[in-house]
Amino acid sequence: xxxxxxxxxxxxxxxxxxxxxxxxxxxxxxxxxxxxxxxxxxxxxxxxxxxxxxxxxxxxxxxxxxxxxxxxxxxxxxxxxxxxxxxxxxx
Numbered sequence: 001x002x003x004x005x006x007x008x009x010x011x012x013x014x015x016x017x018x019x020x021x022x023x024x025x026x027x028x029x030x031x032x033x034x035x036x037x038x039x040x041x042x043x044x045x046x047x048x049x050x051x052x053x054x055x056x057x058x059x060x061x062x063x064x065x066x067x068x069x070x071x072x073x074x075x076x077x078x079x080x081x082x083x084x085x086x087x088x089x090x091x
Contacts, residue, residue, distance in 0.1 A: 004029065004076060008055060012072055012079075015050045019043040031072045044069060051075060057082045
C-alpha cells in the first residue's frame with residue numbers, strides 16, 4: 001500500500017464530495033464510492049475526469065476497472081502508480 005499524500009487525499013475528498021449523491025456519509029480514505037457515497041456510473045466518469053485534470057495524471061484504458069475506482073484509497077493508489085510510471089514523485 002502506498003503512502004498517502006495528505007494534499008492528494010484532500011483534493012480527492014473534495015472532488016468526491018462534489019459528485020456524491022449521499023451527503024449523509026462523510027467522505028474518508030476508506031469511503032466506498034458506489035456503496036457509501038452513492039456515486040453512479042455517470043458521476044464516476046465525471047470524478048475520474050476531474051481527478052486526472054486536478055491531480056495532473058493520465059489513466060490508461062486498463063485502469064478503468066472496479067478494483068481501481070471502487071474507493072478513495074484505490075483511486076489514490078492508482079494516481080500514485082501512474083505518477084511512478086512517469087517517474088514523478090507521488091509524495
